[in-house]
Amino acid sequence: MKIKTYNAEKMGQSNKRVVLNMIRFYPGISRRDLAEAVGLDPSTVTKIIRDLQERGWVREVGLDGHFHPGRPAIKLEIVREVAVSFAVELTVQRICIGRGYLDNSVDGLLSFQTPQDKSVGVYFDALAQHLEAQFTNEPPDNLVSISVSVPGLVEWGSNILRSIPRMKWLDVDLEAELRSRLPWLNERKLKILTVNEAKLGLLTEMATNKKLAGMKNGIYLYIAQGVGGALLIGDELYHGSNNIAGELGHMIVSPNGTLCDCGNRGCLETYISIDSVVRAYEKRYAPLEGDFRDRFDALMEMARTKDAQVMAVLDEMADYMAIGIANLVNIYDPDFVLLGGMGFQFPDDFVESVSERVYGHLLLSLKGRLLILKGSMDVDSLTLRGATLTAMNEFVKKSFL
Numbered sequence: 001m002k003i004k005t006y007n008a009e010k011m012g013q014s015n016k017r018v019v020l021n022m023i024r025f026y027p028g029i030s031r032r033d034l035a036e037a038v039g040l041d042p043s044t045v046t047k048i049i050r051d052l053q054e055r056g057w058v059r060e061v062g063l064d065g066h067f068h069p070g071r072p073a074i075k076l077e078i079v080r081e082v083a084v085s086f087a088v089e090l091t092v093q094r095i096c097i098g099r100g101y102l103d104n105s106v107d108g109l110l111s112f113q114t115p116q117d118k119s120v121g122v123y124f125d126a127l128a129q130h131l132e133a134q135f136t137n138e139p140p141d142n143l144v145s146i147s148v149s150v151p152g153l154v155e156w157g158s159n160i161l162r163s164i165p166r167m168k169w170l171d172v173d174l175e176a177e178l179r180s181r182l183p184w185l186n187e188r189k190l191k192i193l194t195v196n197e198a199k200l201g202l203l204t205e206m207a208t209n210k211k212l213a214g215m216k217n218g219i220y221l222y223i224a225q226g227v228g229g230a231l232l233i234g235d236e237l238y239h240g241s242n243n244i245a246g247e248l249g250h251m252i253v254s255p256n257g258t259l260c261d262c263g264n265r266g267c268l269e270t271y272i273s274i275d276s277v278v279r280a281y282e283k284r285y286a287p288l289e290g291d292f293r294d295r296f297d298a299l300m301e302m303a304r305t306k307d308a309q310v311m312a313v314l315d316e317m318a319d320y321m322a323i324g325i326a327n328l329v330n331i332y333d334p335d336f337v338l339l340g341g342m343g344f345q346f347p348d349d350f351v352e353s354v355s356e357r358v359y360g361h362l363l364l365s366l367k368g369r370l371l372i373l374k375g376s377m378d379v380d381s382l383t384l385r386g387a388t389l390t391a392m393n394e395f396v397k398k399s400f401l
């Protein structure tokens with residue numbers, strides 16, 4: 001009997017988690033739609049919602065406009081301030097910090113240039129200084145964690161940065177670096193979560209991009225100053241045996257190519273990262289202004305006006321991108337390939353041209369069956385949304401074990 005009670009209680013907790021998450025991802029959902037979606041008895045849902053309302057986590061926000069037999073349905077939404085996380089995006093040249101909330105929204109964005117000196121101590125001093133200012137100027141009441149997106153190898157579930165080739169970092173303990181500089185992390189018992197930026201990008205797209213609804217297998221190419229990736233296999237993020245899977249950018253596509261930061265030659269990254277494309281343009285034509293992201297933005301702007309020089313550089317990028325993607329599609333046979341990160345800025349005809357080349361390389365033309373598309377949001381929104389999603393998923397999991 002004891003076991004049965006325990007199980008029932010445990011089930012009750014996980015039902016609460018499911019219901020809360022449904023309201024997080026479908027704001028405005030009604031009790032009756034919820035009951036239908038999660039397959040629970042309407043009276044159970046009503047009980048769970050009452051409990052969540054008493055905790056102050058969920059509120060009613062008026063009636064939905066749909067026609068229903070009987071009474072109109074009351075819409076529900078999350079009280080976002082119940083949990084706050086500092087969402088942080090680390091990149092080589094910029095750091096971005098935002099505040100993420102339980103309803104997955106992010107605001108209060110701040111972005112700053114990283115120090116020239118990329119040594120671990122200097123970099124984390126700069127990050128800690130900005131986090132300290134955020135914390136002291138406007139301390140959030142319900143801060144639960146700091147969630148960090150990083151551009152390199154980090155083992156899933158750990159805060160050890162195994163390798164960030166572009167900064168020449170190996171085995172950096174991000175958690176220790178932050179805790180030693182920010183005593184309030186321990187005082188407030190805050191959790192630190194670190195995830196690879198590409199995995200966060202894919203998680204965000206899966207949660208928000210309607211074009212991917214129902215798709216179970218996908219390849220996500222994260223294009224930024226480096227090139228990362230993530231694999232969705234059977235509706236799950238694939239981590240690999242050592243939790244480091246998805247480094248698509250270091251696929252070697254030319255054995256005698258340019259030396260990559262990882263030590264190999266001719267990695268896909270050396271042809272299609274934004275730095276590589278910017279360098280290719282500058283070497284052939286003219287220097288551009290600003291950091292690499294500014295310079296890439298300028299190229300994309302010129303691509304929109306069909307600037308012949310930019311088009312020539314992009315044509316080469318498309319060739320290598322198509323080779324990399326075709327290799328992956330032949331191996332994984334996915335439903336979709338998503339060009340994420342700064343790929344969001346690619347002109348539509350560029351995506352089309354990459355797609356045509358991919359179809360041409362495949363063993364079986366999957367035209368009409370394989371969706372190749374670009375990401376749905378800019379790179380900062382993507383990673384900060386992803387960091388927030390991760391932080392809040394963890395918070396909900398811990399709250400309703």
Ligand SMILES: [Zn+2]
Pocket residue numbers: 249250260261262263264267269
């Ligand atoms: Zn490489």
